[in-house]
Amino acid sequence: MEYIGIDLGSRRCVAAHPSGEIILNELGGMTTATLVSFKDKERLLGEAAVLSSSTNPTNTVDHINMYLGKSYEDIAMQMKLFPCPKAPFVQTKSGPAAKVQYDDGEKHFTPVQLIAMVLGKIASNVKGVEIGNIHAGIAVPSGWTDAEKHAVLQAAKIAGFGQAGIVGRDAALARCFHRKHPIKDEKETKTILIVDVGHVTTNAAIVQLNVTGETVLAHAYKGDLGSANFDLAVFEHFQRQLKASHGLNIQGDSRKGRRLLSACEQLKKLLSTIPEAVVQVENLGNDCDLSLTLTKKEFDALNQATTTALTQMLKELLVNSPPLASVEIVGGGTRKPAIQAAITAAVSDNVPLGRMLDSATAVAVGAAYAEDLIKTEDVTVADDVLALEKAMKARDETNFLIANKRNEIETFVYEIRGKASQKHGNLIDYNVVNPLLDAAEDWFYSEEAETATLELATQRVTELKANIVQSCSAYFAAVAKDEQALEAHLEAEAKKAALEAKDEDHDFRKLKTPDRMRLVMKNKDEGNELFRGGNVQHAAARYVKALTHASKFFDLSPEDAAEVKSVKLSLYLNLAQCYLKMEAYQKAVSNCKDALDLDGNNTKALYRRAIAYEKLKDYENAFRDIQEAFRLTPDDRAIIQCNERLKAYMKKQSEKEKKMWTKAFA
Structure with missing residues (x-):
């Protein structure tokens, strides 16, 4: 389990x-x-x-x-x-x-x-x-x-x-803190205070740490004190102000109330960093937009009761507490200066406030570390409740499959329309194909599609693809011929390389390190020459041969091991570049992975793997790689362009998925 x-x-x-x-x-x-x-x-x-x-x-x-x-x-x-x-x-x-x-x-x-x-x-x-x-x-x-x-x-x-x-x-946060910042000195014991201010609740705990683990000495909890209190105080302030100034009676359970609450949350965030903030709220008045202005001083005054309650809660918790080494603050609420001031008022200015844990994930990670603390x-x-949830899950799964089928239709239509500008696109007769694509799009947005069963959606996908393949038989035959030719060429090159390497690859002599390195570099240099001359397939074969020799070193000194590692890294990168040019993208991914196994922060490997993933339409992995490459080398123009391209795609995909979900396809 x-x-x-x-x-x-x-x-x-x-x-x-x-x-x-x-x-x-x-x-x-x-x-x-x-x-x-x-x-x-x-x-x-x-x-x-x-x-x-x-x-x-x-x-x-x-x-x-x-x-x-x-x-x-x-x-x-x-x-x-x-x-x-x-x-x-x-x-x-x-x-x-x-x-x-x-x-x-x-x-x-x-x-x-x-x-x-x-x-x-x-x-x-x-x-x-x-x-x-x-x-x-x-x-x-x-x-x-x-x-x-x-x-x-x-x-x-x-x-x-x-x-x-x-x-x-409290126990989860204490475990997370100790795991990430363990006590290493057996004689050391220190006490910290962890304060967790969330959206609705506040938790605080006095935690004692030593080399063996953590112990929660005392804890406090308020279920009605959190960031929402600040939102509500500001909301009620502007409720009163707008009623007096504009005659508006804005209720919390109205759409205008939602817009006002959202603006109050925005003001709260802005006032964490600036002394005065202004927020424009659309359509809040009588068919007009209104500006809300609030200063940090006014914000603090509106929330005096909340911050006082927090200070009092912590003071009561700290009675008879051992001296504190630090205060660790987590939770979105602790970003506000007013909250930090309230905490400092309870523990004194001499105890530093720290953020050594990630506010968003620390509790979950701590719970994941704390299997031994779980109480059950x-x-x-009731059986009918279990049966109802099971039935709803089954319906969710069916709706998800239907949504996938509808997306499959939409994607296929876009792909076929886009082939006009691609190789062999001239073989597609769009006078025949466009009516089929138009009919598919019309169905996609029809009421019938909204209520379609899985069987009907599957039938629509099958019929569309069959009709398109039949109408574009010349195009698909040309594409298949190209794919077969490429596969045959790669296979022939592999066999040729294997024959060329036969003598050397079956050479199991224990050559001295310099002699073996000469064979590695000879094949690498030949590969570089072939690559520069545009003979990518033969270059790849030479790089493979060089890697074969690189695997036969033995009894290396630390300096020699470092040199061999560097050479192997460059060979994997070169092979990845070859496979990108040959459009063998899965092989490019594999070689980039081998390179990253040697150097996890190699931006070339991350960039080239991102390109390969992008070509394979694995956009999530591509985006993850290019984000890491951008973090490591933010000034590289190629990485910047790829990052922007994938970022735009991921944003579009996210919007598309949200739209899909909100159109009642769970």
């Missing part, structure tokens, strides 16, 4: 492997939105629900973890912290539940069911592992009640995890 750590946040969740590697979401991001949205017969989970929170708010549920284990009255009070349109909660036989329109009718889902949906989405991002084979350690505030923790474990069971347990956020219990879930 594979273990992962999960940070169950009120706005975003993060998951990590025990290696510390973050589990990326389907868009390649490190976090998953704590959102569930419903539309027609579809449910949108995590990142897919982000756009729906503004376009379909009354069928979207956010801040779900804050509703776990609470009564209907508690939830109603909690929702007042988040003034914007959202799905309402009602009292049902199963307890408080969100009321949404789904599957042709009104449906009710409890917070436990909703969190189970989010957890299931996170598990689906773990590549190659079924959710039933995953053991999850879920980090929650240490101050949560037994009812809240029990609800999390019920949600994990509904989601389908093979096993799940709870770990406190037996929980029961």
Whole structure:
């Protein structure tokens, strides 16, 4: 069973492997939105629900973890912290539940069911592992009640995890800090304070560290103190101001209320770095835009009660505490100077504030490190609840496959239209082909396509491709002939190279290092000459021969080993360049990998592998490589151009995927 750590946040969740590697979401991001949205017969989970929170708010549920284990009255009070349109909660036989329109009718889902949906989405991002084979350690505030923790474990069971347990956020952060910054002196013991200010809650813990591990000596928790308090205070300030100055009565559950809240969040972020900020809000007044202005001094005054509460909470925690070596601050809330000042007021100016942990991922990574701290219990879930989640997952999978088929049609249409300017494009009769492509596009945007079954979508793809292949038989025959010729040529060159290298490759004599190096360099130099003359295939054969000799060194001194490593690195890079020119992109990827195994920060290898991945249409890996190359060599013009090209593509792809999800294809 594979273990992962999960940070169950009120706005975003993060998951990590025990290696510390973050589990990326389907868009390649490190976090998953704590959102569930419903539309027609579809449910949108995590990142897919982000756009729906503004376009379909009354069928979207956010801040779900804050509703776990609470009564209907508690939830109603909690929702007042988040003034914007959202799905309402009602009292049902199963307890408080969100009321949404789904599957042709009104449906009710409890917070436990909703969190189970989010957890299931996170598990689906773990590549190659079924959710039933995953053991999850879920980090929650240490101050949560037994009812809240029990609800999390019920949600994990509904989601389908093979096993799940709870770990406190304080313990997870302490473990993460100790793993990343271990105490190495057996005689050393130090005490730190970790303060975690999130969007809704604040956690703090006194942690003692020594060479053997970490111990949480004391912790404190406030479930009503977080970054949202600042947003609400500024929101209420401008509510009053706009009513007095413009006669506007802006309610939190309106679209104007959402725009105002978003502007207040923006002001909060700006005032973390500048003394005065101005934000323009579209269509806030009577068909006009309004400007909101706030100074840092005004912001601090509006939030005096919140910062005072934080200072008091920490002072009470620190009573009888050993002397602190430092204060580690994490969480988005600690970016605000007002919060940092409140923390300093509690611990004194002599104790430094540090940011030695990543605010976004530290809790999840700590939970991933803390499998030994996980606490679990037996929980029961009604069979009908388990069956409902299983049925919705099956529907999600079907809708995903349908969406892929629709995307396959769209991609195929674009590819065929683009072949006009490519080699052999003159063999395509677009007078015949264009009507077929137009009909496919018309269907793609039709109501029938929106409601198509998987069988119908598959049939459409098959028919389109068959008709195009039949209509463009001359083009596809020419392309296939080129591919066969290239393959035959490469195979012939490989055989030729093997024959040329026969004597040398079967030479197992233990040549002295200088003699063997002469053979390596002879073949490398010959390859360079052939490459400069445009004879790429023969150049590649020489480089392969040089690598064969380079593998036969023995008993090398450190200096000789370094020289051999350098030569092998250049040979792998040269081979990669050859294969790029021969359009053998998979071989180029393989040789770049070999080069990076020797030098993980080699920008040439990263750049050439990015180009190969791009040609293979593996854009995610291409973008990852070029980003790393750009980080290492930001001034290289070729890397800059490739980075901009791939960045534009990834942005376009992300927008396309979001559009796809929001069109009710989960």
